[in-house]
Amino acid sequence: MARRHPRRIPRGNFAMDAPRDVCDSKPPATPGQEPPGHTCMTDIVLHQYADSPFSEKIRLLLGYKHATWKRVEIPVIMPRPDLMPLTGGYRRTPVMQLGADIYCDSALIARVIDHILPENSIYPAGNEATVNAAARWTDSEFFRICISVAFQPRALAQSPLFSDPQAADAFMRDRRELTGGTSLTMPLATALPAFHGHLARLDRQLGSSAFLFNSTPTEADFSTYHCCWFVWRNPALETEFAPYPHLLKWMDVMREFGHGDATELSSADAVELARRVSPRVADGKSLAPMDGLRPGEDVQVMATDYGRQPVAGVLMQSTLEHISLLREHPRVGTVAVHFPRQGFQVERTTADAGSQHGD
Structure with missing residues (x-):
C-alpha cells in the first residue's frame, strides 16, 4: 500500500467545514457539548493492558454498548515505542484511537463512545451534571483511596x-x-475507613436502586465499578466486600456486561492505521475564549493532577468540554490528539518549545 505523505500542519484559523463521514447522520449535539473528531462508527482501537483499572472502565462500557473493537495490548511500564508517536508523550492508560484521531483520558473516551453508540446513553437527561460530578470524584478521590x-x-x-x-x-x-514523585496513595489507616465508609453508602443506595442513578447505568457506575474491581480482584481483599451484599450484587450485574466483541491488533498495525488516514479537522469554533488562545497557535496540554508530561502541538479546537491538537510524527503523519477540558490545562508555547514528534 502506498505510503500516505504526512500533511503539513496548517497554521492560523481552522474555520472550515469538516467533511462529514458517510455514516454521520446523527443530529448535532448542543454546540460545545459534542465530542471532538469522529461522530460515526468506525474501528474503535483501545490501547490498554489487562490490569489497568481505567482500561476496565472502558472495556466494560464497550461491553454494555455491544461494541466491536480492537485491543492493542501495551506494556505496563515504559517504553511504549508505538504509542508515544500517536499521543505525543501522553502516558496514562487507556488511549482510544479512531483512525488518526487519538483520545486521551477515560472521561473523554467514555463520552466519545456514548456519542458514536448513542443507544442506552450513560448520560441521562436531567442528571448529567450530577453524574459528571460523581464520576469525576470517583475517578480521582475514590480511586486514590482504592x-x-x-x-x-x-x-x-x-x-x-x-x-x-x-x-x-x-x-x-x-x-x-509518571506522577513526578508525588504519591497517589495515602496511609492505609486513612484509606481503609474512607473505603468502607463509601462502600457502606453505595450498599445502602443500591439496596433500593438497580444502578447508582436508578434503573440504567451511567458513567458513575462504570467509574465506581473499576475502582471496586481493582481491589476486589485480589483474592486477599475479597473479604473487604463481604458486608455489602447489594454492592456485590450490583458488581455481578455490571460484570455481566462483558467486554464486547474484541479482537487483537498489534501496536505496529495501529500506527499504520493512523498513517493511512487523516484526522477530522474541527470547524474552528471556540467556546472557551477565556483561555486567550486561538486555533493555529503552538500550545502544550498537560494533566493538572498527575501524569503531567506535556503534549505539544498546534491548537485545532478549544471548547468548554475539550481541547484538540494537531501533531506530526514521521511514523504516523498528522494526527489529532484530543483531551477533556476537566483535569487538563492548555497554554501557549513557542514554536520550538516541546517536541512535535514525541517519543
Missing part, C-alpha cells in the same frame, strides 16, 4: 507482579516518573 487499599502489604504478597523484586522495582520506578 489504590491505597489495593497496595497494602497483604495484597501485594499475592500479586504476581510484586513476587518478582526486579519487576516490582521497575513498576514503582515507572510510576514515580
Whole structure:
C-alpha cells in the first residue's frame, strides 16, 4: 500500500467545514457539548493492558454498548515505542484511537463512545451534571483511596507482579516518573475507613436502586465499578466486600456486561492505521475564549493532577468540554490528539518549545 505523505500542519484559523463521514447522520449535539473528531462508527482501537483499572472502565462500557473493537495490548511500564508517536508523550492508560484521531483520558473516551453508540446513553437527561460530578470524584478521590487499599502489604504478597523484586522495582520506578514523585496513595489507616465508609453508602443506595442513578447505568457506575474491581480482584481483599451484599450484587450485574466483541491488533498495525488516514479537522469554533488562545497557535496540554508530561502541538479546537491538537510524527503523519477540558490545562508555547514528534 502506498505510503500516505504526512500533511503539513496548517497554521492560523481552522474555520472550515469538516467533511462529514458517510455514516454521520446523527443530529448535532448542543454546540460545545459534542465530542471532538469522529461522530460515526468506525474501528474503535483501545490501547490498554489487562490490569489497568481505567482500561476496565472502558472495556466494560464497550461491553454494555455491544461494541466491536480492537485491543492493542501495551506494556505496563515504559517504553511504549508505538504509542508515544500517536499521543505525543501522553502516558496514562487507556488511549482510544479512531483512525488518526487519538483520545486521551477515560472521561473523554467514555463520552466519545456514548456519542458514536448513542443507544442506552450513560448520560441521562436531567442528571448529567450530577453524574459528571460523581464520576469525576470517583475517578480521582475514590480511586486514590482504592489504590491505597489495593497496595497494602497483604495484597501485594499475592500479586504476581510484586513476587518478582526486579519487576516490582521497575513498576514503582515507572510510576514515580509518571506522577513526578508525588504519591497517589495515602496511609492505609486513612484509606481503609474512607473505603468502607463509601462502600457502606453505595450498599445502602443500591439496596433500593438497580444502578447508582436508578434503573440504567451511567458513567458513575462504570467509574465506581473499576475502582471496586481493582481491589476486589485480589483474592486477599475479597473479604473487604463481604458486608455489602447489594454492592456485590450490583458488581455481578455490571460484570455481566462483558467486554464486547474484541479482537487483537498489534501496536505496529495501529500506527499504520493512523498513517493511512487523516484526522477530522474541527470547524474552528471556540467556546472557551477565556483561555486567550486561538486555533493555529503552538500550545502544550498537560494533566493538572498527575501524569503531567506535556503534549505539544498546534491548537485545532478549544471548547468548554475539550481541547484538540494537531501533531506530526514521521511514523504516523498528522494526527489529532484530543483531551477533556476537566483535569487538563492548555497554554501557549513557542514554536520550538516541546517536541512535535514525541517519543
